[in-house]
Amino acid sequence: MANNLKFRMQSADVIPNTIVRYVSSGNSVLFRWLWVLMVISSMFSGHVCVADRPNVLFLISDDLNNSLDCYGHPIVKTPNIDKLAERGVRFERAYCQFPLCGPSRNSMLTGLHPNSTGILANSQIFRQTIPSHHSLPQSFRLEGYFASRIGKLYHYNVPKSIGTNGHDDPGSWELELNPAGCDRLEEEPHIFSLKPGQFGGTLSWYASPKSDQYHTDGLLAADAEWVLERCARRKDRPFFLAVGFYRPHTPYVSPKPYFNRYPEEQMPVVRGVKEDQADLPSPALGSYKKEQDKLTDDLRRQCVQAYFASITFMDAQVGRVLDTLDRLGLAENTIVVFTSDHGYHLGEHGLWQKMSVFEESARVPLIIAAPKTGVKGGVARDPVGLIDLYPTLAELCGVKTPENLQGQSLVPMLKDPSVTGRGWAITQVSRRLRKKQGNRFYGYSLRTPRWRYTEWAEGERGRELYDHDADPRELTNLAANPGYADTIARLSRELRKAVRQTFPDSGETPQLRPALWAPNLTNP
Numbered sequence: 107m108a109n110n111l112k113f114r115m116q117s118a119d120v121i122p123n124t125i126v127r128y129v130s131s132g133n134s135v136l137f138r139w140l141w142v143l144m145v146i147s148s149m150f151s152g153h154v155c156v157a158d159r160p161n162v163l164f165l166i167s168d169d170l171n172n173s174l175d176c177y178g179h180p181i182v183k184t185p186n187i188d189k190l191a192e193r194g195v196r197f198e199r200a201y202c203q204f205p206l207c208g209p210s211r212n213s214m215l216t217g218l219h220p221n222s223t224g225i226l227a228n229s230q231i232f233r234q235t236i237p238s239h240h241s242l243p244q245s246f247r248l249e250g251y252f253a254s255r256i257g258k259l260y261h262y263n264v265p266k267s268i269g270t271n272g273h274d275d276p277g278s279w280e281l282e283l284n285p286a287g288c289d290r291l292e293e294e295p296h297i298f299s300l301k302p303g304q305f306g307g308t309l310s311w312y313a314s315p316k317s318d319q320y321h322t323d324g325l326l327a328a329d330a331e332w333v334l335e336r337c338a339r340r341k342d343r344p345f346f347l348a349v350g351f352y353r354p355h356t357p358y359v360s361p362k363p364y365f366n367r368y369p370e371e372q373m374p375v376v377r378g379v380k381e382d383q384a385d386l387p388s389p390a391l392g393s394y395k396k397e398q399d400k401l402t403d404d405l406r407r408q409c410v411q412a413y414f415a416s417i418t419f420m421d422a423q424v425g426r427v428l429d430t431l432d433r434l435g436l437a438e439n440t441i442v443v444f445t446s447d448h449g450y451h452l453g454e455h456g457l458w459q460k461m462s463v464f465e466e467s468a469r470v471p472l473i474i475a476a477p478k479t480g481v482k483g484g485v486a487r488d489p490v491g492l493i494d495l496y497p498t499l500a501e502l503c504g505v506k507t508p509e510n511l512q513g514q515s516l517v518p519m520l521k522d523p524s525v526t527g528r529g530w531a532i533t534q535v536s537r538r539l540r541k542k543q544g545n546r547f548y549g550y551s552l553r554t555p556r557w558r559y560t561e562w563a564e565g566e567r568g569r570e571l572y573d574h575d576a577d578p579r580e581l582t583n584l585a586a587n588p589g590y591a592d593t594i595a596r597l598s599r600e601l602r603k604a605v606r607q608t609f610p611d612s613g614e615t616p617q618l619r620p621a622l623w624a625p626n627l628t629n630p
């Protein structure tokens with residue numbers, strides 16, 4: 107832990123070191139002066155007493171879909187996340203804005219849609235497109251919060267970058283901890299993979315003989331305990347602690363006892379794929395990977411077993427962090443968020459992993475326990491997005507935000523889960539025309555309480571319509587059914603209006619300027 111320790115808890119040090127790096131990093135003169143002006147103005151903008159503000163514990167899992175007991179999953183056990191849901195509000199229809207780590211996380215942590223961050227692929231950070239935007243944790247820092255990250259918050263190559271800062275934004279944090287466990291350091295030679303030797307992008311798994319404490323997520327929980335113990339001694343300064351768990355991202359490595367809870371022969375295998383695919387436009391299946399041709403039913407069952415085992419393992423680490431919060435007497439004044447960066451396919455429609463806009467890939471678990479709102483065990487059903495977290499947490503903590511945030515505050519729904527909000531959520535995804543970067547088009551998918559409506563390349567490459575009242579598994583595409591022409595026309599208008607709102611006021615997605623801020627933090 108001592109290696110990358112940068113513990114800077116003095117309140118005079120709320121201006122990120124990063125700013126100094128930006129100012130001296132050879133950017134344009136105008137840009138440099140904008141930064142300096144911003145820093146100076148933030149230094150004099152009401153550094154008020156913050157001691158009474160609630161803390162935030164922000165827990166995020168990687169590649170986790172809604173296979174959780176509290177979301178009604180018939181097999182997967184998640185007792186600790188379920189307990190958190192009983193303490194607060196569970197959002198039944200929460201969606202990511204882009205079903206891929208980097209674009210989703212940059213969007214969530216800036217409060218802007220991917221079309222406004224300009225981050226539409228992995229291995230990039232919003233400082234390369236909109237460098238002066240304040241991230242969610244940065245806004246908390248600028249008002250005196252101690253902000254810390256443990257594990258994956260912005261994009262990280264998993265597992266290669268475990269133990270490094272990944273594609274991090276140092277301006278967001280005062281303390282960053284990057285533990286690496288046996289899954290990264292010792293066990294990779296033993297991992298089964300559909301593409302031997304490759305683990306991050308392909309289906310791969312391993313039942314480890316080592317116990318929780320030796321795994322990266324176990325170390326994250328131990329580090330969270332260490333940080334929380336120190337935060338508990340500083341009652342005069344609230345904290346924003348973000349813990350980014352790596353499981354159930356591939357490779358699905360977790361201790362063997364978790365595998366034993368999900369007997370391989372009992373794991374579900376999706377049937378009827380060929381019939382289901384018959385009514386789909388080809389971009390809907392564009393996330394399929396060639397190596398998945400190797401999957402047999404035995405391998406499918408092993409894969410699902412390992413994914414479920416990883417979830418229950420990760421849940422146990424969440425439990426350890428929540429128990430620490432209780433033990434230290436911090437729970438009463440700490441808002442807890444639990445979510446994921448996007449969902450995940452386990453064979454539905456013949457798909458695996460992410461990068462689709464079907465329900466399994468676009469939907470995420472989202473639980474917010476805000477002790478002062480008084481609602482316990484609530485379920486909110488209006489569609490919401492990860493884009494909404496920034497304005498929500500800022501409102502709960504009285505933290506000032508940039509004026510261009512694009513999400514809605516969920517505070518009314520936290521106080522009364524039956525309240526409706528914006529009424530829809532939007533998810534976008536990219537498709538390549540050819541196997542190279544550049545030639546891309548987008549699919550946009552609108553989710554309302556009843557419908558999912560998707561257009562590929564503004565409808566030129568296909569449309570999909572699903573009625574969730576009758577077809578929660580999205581098996582019957584109604585887009586070509588003349589009986590739904592009016593519904594499609596209405597949803598198409600709503601979708602296009604929603605898409606316009608994902609762009610900045612200028613209407614232009616900010617361009618990536620790789621040289622602006624691209625230190626290599628992934629190779630220590």
Ligand SMILES: [Ca+2]
Pocket residue numbers: 168169206207355447448
């Ligand atoms: Ca992810």
Ligand SMILES: [Ca+2]
Pocket residue numbers: 381382383384385386580581582583
């Ligand atoms: Ca179908």
